[in-house]
Amino acid sequence: PANPPQEPPPPPVPVPTSVTRFQGRAALYNAGHFDAIESYIAQPETPMLVRLAWQDAQTFERTSPTLTVLAGVLGLGEAELDALFVAAAAIRA
Numbered sequence: 001p002a003n004p005p006q007e008p009p010p011p012p013v014p015v016p017t018s019v020t021r022f023q024g025r026a027a028l029y030n031a032g033h034f035d036a037i038e039s040y041i042a043q044p045e046t047p048m049l050v051r052l053a054w055q056d057a058q059t060f061e062r063t064s065p066t067l068t069v070l071a072g073v074l075g076l077g078e079a080e081l082d083a084l085f086v087a088a089a090a091i092r093a
Helices: 021-030 034-042 048-056 065-074 078-089
Strands: 018-020 059-061
Touching: 018 021, 018 078, 021 034, 021 059, 021 078, 034 048, 034 065, 048 065, 065 078
Parallel strands: none
Antiparallel strands: 018 059
16 A cells, blocks of 8 residues: 655744843743752852843854853754744744
8 A cells, every 4th residue: 555645844943143131031930940940140250241142142143152152061062052043033022
């Protein structure tokens, strides 16, 4: 018997290049990472530019050096960071 035709898988959701500050922080909260980031930011040895970016940036850029540092703090790989950006983009205030 012939196999029924398979539906092609849905195309992957594109990863946004940036999300708003609110969306990024909300996605981190929803994923259970917000407190870990806040704790890292509060440490005196955290680089000042990372602190300033966390406190003042109006958007979170997917390729920013700060996001690379914060992803490392959380132990997130590229796929997990992409998933956070996709989730963040779907959040509305």
